Amino acid sequence: MTMTDSPPATDTAPAVSSPAVAGLYDALTTTDHRRIGRLWLRTGLVGLLGAVVIGVLLGIESTDAASTDVFGGDNAYFQMWALYRIGLALLVAAPLFIGLAMVVVPMQVGSTNIAFPRAALGAAWGFMIGAGIMVVSVLAAGGWGATDRATGDERDAVALTLVGMGLVIISILLASMCIATTVISLRVKGMTLMHAPLFAWSMLVTAAVWLLTLPVLLANLVIAYVDLHNGPGTFGGGLNGSVDIYHQIAWLVEQPQVYAFAIPALGVLGSVVPVAAGVRAARHAVSLGLIGLFGLLAIGAWSQPFFQNDGAIPHDEQFLFIAFGLAAVLPVLGAMGGAGDTMAKGKDAIVGLPAAHLMGALGGGLLLLAGVAAGAVRVIEPLELGGSADAVEGIGTLAVSGVGNLVLFGAITAAVGGFWFWASKIGGHELSPMMGRLAIADLLLGGVLLGGAQVVSGFFDTVNDPRFVPTAEAADALAWISTAGAVLVALGALGVVAAIAGAVRRGPAGGDDPWGGQTLEWSTVDGVFTEPPALVTSEAPLLDRTELEPEVDSTEGEES
Amino acid sequence: MTATTTGLPSAEATRPRTVLVATMFGSSAAFITFAGVLLVYVRARATAIEWFDASSVELGPAGFIFATLILSIFTVQWAVQAINADDRMNAFVALGLTGLFGAAVFNQLWFIINDTGFTLNGSTAEFLFFVVNGTFIAFLIAAVAFLALTFLRALVGQYGPRKADGVAAAAFFWNTVVAMWAIAWYVVYVTK
Amino acid sequence: MFTTGFKFFFGIGVALVTAAVLYGYTTGGNWVGPISWGWKEGVGEHIGYGVLMFLGLAAMGIACTLIFFRDADPADQADYVGVEDIEPTMPVTGSFWPVIGAFGAGTMAVGLVLNTAIFITGLVIVSLVAVEWMMDAWADRATGDPEANRALRNRIMAPIEIPALGGAIIAVGVLASSRILLNASKLGAVVIAGVVAVIILAIGAMAANSIEFKINRNLISGLAVVLGVAILGGGVWATVEGEREFHEHEVHGSDSHEGDESHEGEDTDGEHDGEAEE
Incomplete structure (x- = not known):
């Protein structure tokens, strides 16, 4: 049995309090990890709102692409479609999780701050500036290469999109470095990596995967940019750049x-399920392994269809691609199974309507499972569900986007669940449980409809490129379903923002540990450790203490 | 205001591995960025019908660069060793020498690029030759800047025995840049 | 024994290198190619093989570094320094340098595309920030007294940073606003120049007053941000849009009037400025 020692009474360290001044000045200069995390979270929420609006517009256009022209031309339609896909990952999911990690991870590992808080702040602002350049340049007729290579003088705008994206990636890498270093180097005494809380561990794995793979994307961008700027045009450069630029980075x-x-x-x-169930999660080491395995299977920088040799086996029929696609289901299924097992053990604690954070965590997990399962089905060659649209310029079917949307909305839903779970740590607020349930239900249902319909449409050979009008009869109906999903997702995103805005208006409330948490972040007061965390030798030190309380009482004299 | 620090409490010890762990991740990312560019070069060469003539890129200067960088590994580790031994003068000399080697490498690489007579928009081969070498130059400049900042920080009194993390971090990144050239030298200049 | 961090990263490394070899064989690699890095025979698809191999090696490198540090476990770090326990983090003072650095990076990015002078300005900002940032990091740990640290830092850096930062801001402002003015109509340019001048004057006055009257720092920060974003964003937009059209001054019989000083003197509408720009 692992346990937590009580801290010696004489070894109380002064609390590290945050500066009193808040507002813009503080946002520009703060080195407090919670405030830096909130900057990332706000950026992610703004990105989410923008993305869902674009999603609805894309949906409207896709229902009748031949006669509807929401964006003012094919090129603009393509660029907004690309912005939506790339933005959902880079400008929404990434900053939301980085924000959560900036706030929660240091507390979870018993640190008073993130590693290199100034770098984390710089990364946040660099991200915002990069994202701004990227989005504005896409709106100014830029994007990832003009579809017709000659619509107006767009060369500079295309180049700006590339450098903006580069700045976004560098900022994400910098933030990842801070997070990974925090988990590795700033753990409290006694907490080995094997005892790291699951969210902290998952962020270490995520940061490692990003640090290993996003530099490859940076290399793609460098080549595309230089080619566009003054190259021979082999990599999408020349004139205003071709969509080859997009195809180089679409992986x-x-x-x-x-x-x-x-x-x-x-x-x-x-992190959420054991607390909601009020029990200790079984097999912590297995959970660490599953997350690590999923991280390994999420490394995809090697799968770049653009650089396939002519006449080679199509990338989605290659052995490794199929193996990765099939294997990715296992860790997610394992994690969901573990969550189910934990909930079964603690079923007495879960009565009535599930809490919003539990809904978000489980819903996000289910959407993710649906996404990786769809990805697995797509690569099973004998089923031929991947469609034959690969023949069209090497572009896959809409199932590719569908898998992406299921996975990304799974991630976003889980992040929203994290908002509700760690709200008292993020801003000291209590978020409305009912608003949370509604918003998360919207995100969940919307995500299923949006991504699911695209996956099914892909199986009918709809091409994963808005410039190709679907040929299957079912595609029209599926486009309507997908659009309905986009609307639901938009409502969900609005609900999240409204709930957060309402909570901020009401002011701090909810206490420091509203759920009976098991990990160190729940022992902070207003997000600050009032005393040094005791020697940690388990993944659930607070639960250890609770379980040991009767024993502590009986030996009170010795303990003190 | 007096600037004396006599009698003031010394700062608490910091976790010595923090900077090194971050540098390890940053260096890995930098290495992979360079590798990503280099791989596009390799792939383009393997699938190209025409490539530039082997005689247009001389091996000699590239070998000199490699030799210079090998020497710099010793000088940068000398700096780490010296700061660990609290021998600041030796550390400054070693850091300065390493920076000088960096400048020499830059100079030699510039000569190579001019000597080839390649143009950026000439052909895919010439373009990628530029991009590979340009990316290396960017990382070389970053490594020299890292050394310079470390030098400055050592100059104002930081680092010492068992507090050499900053210098060790700069050395780690420098060695990563040397590894980049080792691969580029073989792939671009030896095998051509 | 092997640490958790080592096991994780080394496991990823081994898996990726194995995957690289498998990928090589299944995408057309020959017998020895995938296991010899293509030294003999082909490796299959170059990008996939190479990326997997390099990522695997990088992960193994991280693993080896981590085991050398014993996963940077707190006890090992304390042992290395020779103390019983080390706090995870030290207090770090707030600083404008990160946001200025990000602004500099953004300026570099925009300059890379639009204008070399803007790029160099961004580079100068980033270089200055690197030095300032480093000095802040040094000052935070110079002594155990935060006040003394701040005084030390200011004593060294203030004489350098005030003129340098002012110069950088002016350079960016002048360059970016010139793009806006060149894009706007002639009357618009006059109006914009006037408004910007008034805003700069107002911010300067408020900043000066804040020393004595403690005007809200957030307000000043907000105005500075708005102005910065307006200049940088406007500069980007204006450059993307292009300069306004400058009409060539109509010169009758230009051959005979070449170098005619009196003719140039008649140009009162400023069009010659445009020609000079062109």
Whole structure:
């Protein structure tokens, strides 16, 4: 039995209090991990709102692409479609999880701050500036290469999109470095990596996967940019750049790499479920292993269809791609099974309507499972469900986007569950449980409809490119279903923002440990450790203490 | 205001591995970025019908660069060793020498690029030659800047025995850049 | 024994290298190619094989570093320094440098595309920030007294940073606003120049007053951010849009009037400025 020692009474360290001044000045200069995390979270929420609006517009356009022109031309339609896909991963899922991690991970490992808080702040602002450049340049007729290579003088705008995206990636890498270093180097005494809480571990795995794979994307961007700027045009440069630029980087939002943005969802699941069930999660080491395995299978920088040799086996028929696609189901299924087992053990604690955070964690996990399962089905060659649209310029079917949307909305739903779970740590607020349930239900249902319909449409050979009008009769109906999903997702996102805005208006409330948490973040007061965490030798030190309380009482004299 | 620090409490010890762990991750990311560019070069060469003539890129200067960088590994580790032994003068000399080697490498690489007569928009081969070498130059400049900042920080009194994490971090990144060239040298210049 | 971090990263490394070899064989690699890095015979698809191999090696490198540090466990770190226990983090003072650095990086990114001068300005900002940042990091740990640390830092850096930062801000402002002014109509340019001048004057006055009257720092920060975003964003937008059209001054019989000083003197509408720009 692992246990937590009580801290010696004489060894009380002064609390590290945050500066009193808040507001913009503080946002520009703060080195407090909670405030930096909130910057990332706000950016992610703004990104989410923007993405869902674009999603609805794309849905409207897709229902009748031949006669509807929401964006003012084919090129603009394509660029917004690309922005949606890339933005959902880079500008929504990534900052939401980085924000959560900036707030929660240091507390979970018993640190008073994130490693390199100034770098974390710089990364947050760099991300915002990069994202701003990227989005504005896409709106200014830029994007990832003009579809017709000659619509207006867009060369600079295309180049700006690439450098903006580069800045976003560098900022994410910098933030990842801070998070990974925090988990490795700033753990409290006694807490080995084997005892790291699951969310902290999942963020270490995520950061490692991002640090290993996103530099490959950076290399793609460097080549595309230089080619566009003054190259021979082999890599999408020349004139205003061709969509070859997009095809070089599309692997980022396709399986398996898109899974890298959902790894923390398993961490949220592993953190929320045991607390909601009020029991100790069994087999912590197995959970660590499953998350690590999912991280390995989310490494997708090697799968770059653009660089396939002519006449080679199509990338989604290659052995390794199929193996990764099938294997990715196992860790998610295992994590969900573990969550189910934990809930079964603690079923007495879960009565009535499930809490919003539990809904978010489980719902996110289910969406993620649906995504990886769809990804697995897509790669089973004899079923031929991947469609034959690969023949069209090497582009896959809409199932590729569908898998991506299921996975990314799974990640976003889990992140929202994390908001509700750690709200008292993020901003000291209590978020409305009912609003949370509604918003998460919207996100969940919307995600299923949006991504699911695209997966099914892909199985009818709809091409994963808005410039190709679907040929199957069912595609129209599926586009309507997908659009309905986009609307639901938008409502869910609005609900999340409304709930957060309402909580901020009401002011801090809810206490420091509203759920009876098991990990160290729940022992902080207003997000600050009032005393040094005791020697930690387990993944659930607070639960250890609770379980040992009668024993502590009986030996009170000795303890003191 | 007096600037004396006599009698003031010394700062608490910091976790010595923090900077090194972060540098390890950063260096890995930098290495992979370079590898990503290099792989596109390799792939383009393997599938190209025409490539630039082997004689247009001389091996000699590239070998000199490699030799210079090998020497710099010794000088940068000398700096780490010296700061660990609290021998600041030796540390400054070693850091300065390493920076000088960096400048020499930059100079030699510039010569190579000019000597080839390649143009950026000439052909895919020439373009990728530029991009590989340009990316290396970018990381070389970053490594020299890292060394310079470390030098400055040592100059104002930081680092010492068992507090050499900053210098060790700069050395770690420097060695990563040397590893980049080792691969580029073989792939781009030896095998051509 | 092997640490958890080592096991995780080394496991990933081994798996990726194995995957690289498998990938090589299944995408057309020959017998020795995938296991010899292509030294003899082909490796199959180059990008996939190479990425997997390099990522595997990088993960193994991280694993080896981690086991050397014993996963940077607190007890090992304390043991290395020779103390019983080390706090996870030290207090770090708030600083404007990260946001200025990010702004500099953004300026570099925009300059890379639009204008070399903007790029160099961004580079100068980032370089200055690197030095300042480093000095802040040094000052935080100079002594155990935060006040003394701050005084030490200011004593060294203030004489350098105030003129340098002012110069950088002016350079960016001038360059970016010139793009806006060149894009706007002539009357618009006059109006914009006037408004910007008034805003700068107002911010300067407020900043000066804040020393004595403690005007809200958030307000000043907000105005500075708005102005910065407006100049940078406007500069980007204006450059993407392009300069306004400058009409060539109509010169009758240009051959005969070449170098005619009196003719140039008649140009009162400023069009010659445009020509000079062009």
